[in-house]
Amino acid sequence: MPEKPIQGEKRAFMTGNEVVAWAALAAGAEIMYGYPITPQNEIMHYWTRMVPKYDRRFLQTEDELSAGFTTVGGVLAGKRAFTATAGPGNTLMQEPLSMAEAMRLPVVVVVQQRGGPSTATVIYSQQEVTMTTLGGNGEGLRVVYSTATHQELFDYTIKAFNTAWKYRFPTFVLGDGYQAKMRESLVLYDPQTRGIEMVPTEPYVGKPGLPGTDRPPTHMRNTYNVEEELYEVLEQYLADYAKAAPQIAEYDAFDTEDADLVIVSHGVVSRACKAAVKELREAGYKVGYFRPITLRPLPVDQLRETAGKCKQMMVVESANGQLDRLVKEAIFGSTVEMLSLFKPGVGITSEEVVSRVKEIKG
Amino acid sequence: MSVQPAMPKCWRIESKPHKFCPGCGHGLVLKALGQAIDELGIQDKIVFGCDIGCSLLSWDFFNCDTIQTHHGRTTPVVTGIKRANPDVIAVAYMGDGGGYAIGSQHLVNASARNERITAILVNNTQYGMTGGQMAPTTMPGQKTETSPYGRDPEKTGYPTQGPEMVAAITPEGAYVARGTVANVKQLKGFIKKALENQIAGNGFSFVEALSTCPTNWRTNAEETWNFVEKEMTKYFKVGEIKVPGPREKEGQ
Amino acid sequence: MGKMVKIALAGEGGQGVQSVAQIIAEAANEEGREALYIPNFGVEQRGGVSVAYLQIGDEPIGAPKFQTADIVVALSDRAVRRTNQYVGPETVFVYDNGIENIEEDLPKNAKKVLGIPAIEVSKKELHPRVFNIIIMGAVIKATEVVAVEDAKAAIEKKLGYKFEKNPKLREMNFRAIERGMELVASVM
Numbered sequence: 001m002p003e004k005p006i007q008g009e010k011r012a013f014m015t016g017n018e019v020v021a022w023a024a025l026a027a028g029a030e031i032m033y034g035y036p037i038t039p040q041n042e043i044m045h046y047w048t049r050m051v052p053k054y055d056r057r058f059l060q061t062e063d064e065l066s067a068g069f070t071t072v073g074g075v076l077a078g079k080r081a082f083t084a085t086a087g088p089g090n091t092l093m094q095e096p097l098s099m100a101e102a103m104r105l106p107v108v109v110v111v112q113q114r115g116g117p118s119t120a121t122v123i124y125s126q127q128e129v130t131m132t133t134l135g136g137n138g139e140g141l142r143v144v145y146s147t148a149t150h151q152e153l154f155d156y157t158i159k160a161f162n163t164a165w166k167y168r169f170p171t172f173v174l175g176d177g178y179q180a181k182m183r184e185s186l187v188l189y190d191p192q193t194r195g196i197e198m199v200p201t202e203p204y205v206g207k208p209g210l211p212g213t214d215r216p217p218t219h220m221r222n223t224y225n226v227e228e229e230l231y232e233v234l235e236q237y238l239a240d241y242a243k244a245a246p247q248i249a250e251y252d253a254f255d256t257e258d259a260d261l262v263i264v265s266h267g268v269v270s271r272a273c274k275a276a277v278k279e280l281r282e283a284g285y286k287v288g289y290f291r292p293i294t295l296r297p298l299p300v301d302q303l304r305e306t307a308g309k310c311k312q313m314m315v316v317e318s319a320n321g322q323l324d325r326l327v328k329e330a331i332f333g334s335t336v337e338m339l340s341l342f343k344p345g346v347g348i349t350s351e352e353v354v355s356r357v358k359e360i361k362g
Numbered sequence: 363m364s365v366q367p368a369m370p371k372c373w374r375i376e377s378k379p380h381k382f383c384p385g386c387g388h389g390l391v392l393k394a395l396g397q398a399i400d401e402l403g404i405q406d407k408i409v410f411g412c413d414i415g416c417s418l419l420s421w422d423f424f425n426c427d428t429i430q431t432h433h434g435r436t437t438p439v440v441t442g443i444k445r446a447n448p449d450v451i452a453v454a455y456m457g458d459g460g461g462y463a464i465g466s467q468h469l470v471n472a473s474a475r476n477e478r479i480t481a482i483l484v485n486n487t488q489y490g491m492t493g494g495q496m497a498p499t500t501m502p503g504q505k506t507e508t509s510p511y512g513r514d515p516e517k518t519g520y521p522t523q524g525p526e527m528v529a530a531i532t533p534e535g536a537y538v539a540r541g542t543v544a545n546v547k548q549l550k551g552f553i554k555k556a557l558e559n560q561i562a563g564n565g566f567s568f569v570e571a572l573s574t575c576p577t578n579w580r581t582n583a584e585e586t587w588n589f590v591e592k593e594m595t596k597y598f599k600v601g602e603i604k605v606p607g608p609r610e611k612e613g614q
Numbered sequence: 615m616g617k618m619v620k621i622a623l624a625g626e627g628g629q630g631v632q633s634v635a636q637i638i639a640e641a642a643n644e645e646g647r648e649a650l651y652i653p654n655f656g657v658e659q660r661g662g663v664s665v666a667y668l669q670i671g672d673e674p675i676g677a678p679k680f681q682t683a684d685i686v687v688a689l690s691d692r693a694v695r696r697t698n699q700y701v702g703p704e705t706v707f708v709y710d711n712g713i714e715n716i717e718e719d720l721p722k723n724a725k726k727v728l729g730i731p732a733i734e735v736s737k738k739e740l741h742p743r744v745f746n747i748i749i750m751g752a753v754i755k756a757t758e759v760v761a762v763e764d765a766k767a768a769i770e771k772k773l774g775y776k777f778e779k780n781p782k783l784r785e786m787n788f789r790a791i792e793r794g795m796e797l798v799a800s801v802m
Binding site for chain 2: 031063072079205209
Binding site for chain 1: 636639640643648649650651652653654655674675676677678679680681682
C-alpha cells in the first residue's frame with residue numbers, strides 16, 4: 001500500500017494546476033485521462049510525475065472526445081476517474097459528458113477556462129459557464145463548482161468526487177487560466193484528518209459472479225426506443241436532481257442585509273468584487289456581495305431572497321452575461337434592477353468594480 | 363418464440379428473438395462472438411461495448427456486462443474500462459461508420475497504442491440504422507441514399523480497407539483479421555483468436571466481419587449472398603492479416 | 615508590514631523576470647505573508663514581453679492582476695512601452711538605464727522614475743547570469759516587501775542544488791542581491 005500523498009496538513013505555495021493534481025491524489029482518484037490543452041496542461045504534468053509513487057494511472061488520449069469517453073470507461077470500471085480540459089477541449093468534452101448525464105455516471109472534469117469563441121486566448125475567461133452548466137444535448141443534469149482561490153480549488157476538487165459519487169451526476173470544477181497559472185498559498189490536507197470521508201466507489205461492469213446466473217448482467221444504454229420510455233427516465237432523473245439541488249447548492253455572501261446594490265459574481269472575479277465591496281462599504285456605499293459557488297445548481301432560494309431585499313443587482317463577470325442569464329432565470333419575477341459589468345475574456349480588477357459602482361451611485 | 367438450438371450459452375434468452383432485420387448479418391457475427399466466449403469460458407470476464415447504429419441493438423444481447431455508447435466512441439469507452447480494470451476482457455463492437463468514419467481517430471490511436479482490447483467491426487458497406495447512406499466502405503458504383511447514382515471513387519474515394527490499415531499501424535503483438543458472415547465457423551475462429559490475443563496481453567486485436575444488409579441493399583436472399591460472397595470479397599480480402607509472432611507468418 | 619504591494623516586472627524572454635517574481639513570492643510566503651504571483655503565458659508570451667504580476671500583503675489578495683502597480687520594473691525597450699499601462703501617480707517606475715532610445719517612452723505620470731545600471735553592473739562586476747538577481751535586490755529595496763535574509767533563503771531553496779556543486783555561485787548571487795539594493799538606494 002503506497003503512502004498517503006499528504007500526511008496531515010501542510011501549507012503550500014504553488015500553481016492552481018498543481019493544486020488540482022494534489023487534490024485528486026488526496027481524494028484517492030485512481031486514474032486520469034487527458035489531452036493537452038492550455039491552460040490545464042500542468043494538471044497532467046504533476047499527475048504523471050506523481051502516479052508511480054502513489055500507484056495511480058494515466059492515459060494520454062488522442063483528443064478530448066476520447067479523454068472524456070475513457071474517463072467514462074474508468075468510472076464504469078468503478079474507479080475515481082477524472083479528466084481536465086479547457087476552451088475548445090471543453091466543447092468536445094460535452095459529448096462524453098452528455099453520455100455521463102444519460103447514464104448518471106460520476107465523471108469528474110476540471111475546466112480551466114480560456115478565452116472564446118474558438119481558439120481565442122489560452123489565458124483566461126469566464127466564458128465557459130453556459131457550456132459547462134448546460135452543455136450537450138440535454139438538461140444540464142450536472143454539478144458545477146466555481147472556485148475562487150487555491151484553497152477552494154483543493155477543497156472543491158476533493159468535494160467534486162464525493163458529490164459525483166454520492167448523487168451520480170457528472171461534476172465539474174470550473175476554474176480558469178488565472179487560477180491555473182497563478183501561485184498563492186493554501187493548506188493541503190489529507191481529507192480524513194478533516195473528517196471528510198470519501199464516498200465509496202463501485203464498479204458498474206466487471207463485477208464478480210457469472211452474469212445471468214449469479215447476478216443480473218449490467219446492461220446500460222443511452223438510447224430509447226420510444227418517447228415515453230425516455231420521458232419516464234428523465235422524469236426520475238429530474239426529480240432526483242431537484243431533490244439533490246438544495247443539498248448541493250452553495251454560496252458565499254456578506255453585507256446583503258441592508259444593501260441597496262448587491263454585486264453578484266463567481267469564481268476568480270469574486271475576489272475583485274469582495275475587495276471592491278469592502279472598499280465601497282468603508283466609503284459609505286450600501287453595497288453587498290453575493291457569490292454562487294455552485295453555478296449548477298444555483299442557490300436559487302438565496303438569490304431570490306437577496307434580490308427581494310435590494311434595489312439593484314450588478315452582475316460582474318469576464319463573459320458577456322453568461323452568469324447574468326442564469327441569475328435572471330433564477331430570480332425571474334423579481335423587480336430588482338439588473339446592472340452589469342461584463343468584460344468577455346478579460347480579467348476584472350477591484351478598481352474597475354469600485355469605479356463602476358461609483359459611476360452608478362454618484 | 364422459436365429459439366434456435368445452436369444458441370450460444372452466453373446469449374441472453376430474455377432478449378431473443380433479437381431485433382435485427384431479417385437477413386441481417388449482425389446476428390451471425392454475434393453468434394460467432396457468443397460461441398467464442400463460450401468456448402473460452404470467459405462470460406464472467408467480458409465487458410461488451412456497442413456503438414450507435416444497428417450495433418446498438420446488441421445492448422442487451424448477452425448475459426455479459428454491456429455498455430451501449432455513442433456513435434464512434436465505443437473504442438475509447440472500452441479502452442477506459444480496460445485501462446482502469448485490466449482484469450476484464452473488453453470488446454468494442456461497432457459498424458463501419460462508427461469505426462472508419464466518426465470514430466476513426468479512436469481506432470487509429472487505439473491501434474497505435476496497442477490497446478489490450480478486442481474490436482469487432484461489422485462491415486455492411488453503408489449506414490444501416492439511419493437508412494442506407496454511403497459509408498467509408500461503400501463499394502465503387504454501389505448505390506446508396508447519398509450516392510444515388512453509385513459511389514464515384516473520383517469524388518468520394520475508395521472503400522476503406524480497415525484491417526489493412528490497422529495491421530499497418532499496430533505494433534507487434536496485434537492480431538488483425540477479416541472474416542465474413544458467409545463463413546461463420548472461420549469468423550468464430552478469428553474472433554476467438556482475437557480474444558485470446560487480448561487475454562495473453564499481446565496487443566490490440568481487430569476483426570472486421572463482412573456482413574449483409576438486405577433491407578438497405580434492397581436485395582433478395584440470393585442477391586444478398588452474392589453481394590457479400592462475390593462482390594465484397596473482390597475488394598475486401600478475407601483472412602488473417604496480422605498475427606502475433608515472427609513477421610514471416612503475416613499475410614499467409 | 616501593512617498595505618498590499620503590487621509589483622509588475624517586465625522583460626524579454628530569458629531576462630528572468632518570472633523567476634524573480636516567483637522567488638520573491640515564495641520568500642513572502644515563507645514569512646507567512648499573503649503572496650500571489652501570476653505570469654503571462656502561452657501565445658501571449660512567445661515572442662512578446664514577459665510580464666510577472668506580483669502582490670504581497672497581510673490580507674487575502676483580491677484579483678490576480680491589477681490596473682495600477684506600486685512598482686513597475688521594465689528591463690527592455692518593449693517592456694518599458696508594455697508596462698506604461700500599469701503606471702499611476704503613486705507608481706515607482708524602475709528601468710535599466712542601459713536601454714537605448716526610450717527617453718520618449720518613459721512614463722510621465724509616475725511618482726518616481728528610477729534608472730539603474732543593472733545590465734552594466736551584471737556584465738562588468740558580476741556575471742550576466744545574475745542580472746535578474748540584481749533586479750530582485752532592486753525590487754526588495756524599492757518595496758521592502760520581504761527581508762533580504764528571506765530572499766536569500768528563497769534563492770537558496772531554488773538554486774541550492776547548484777550552489778552545492780559550486781559555492782562561488784552562492785556568493786555571486788548574494789552579492790548580486792546586495793548590489794541591486796545599493797543601486798536603488800543610490801537613486802531613491
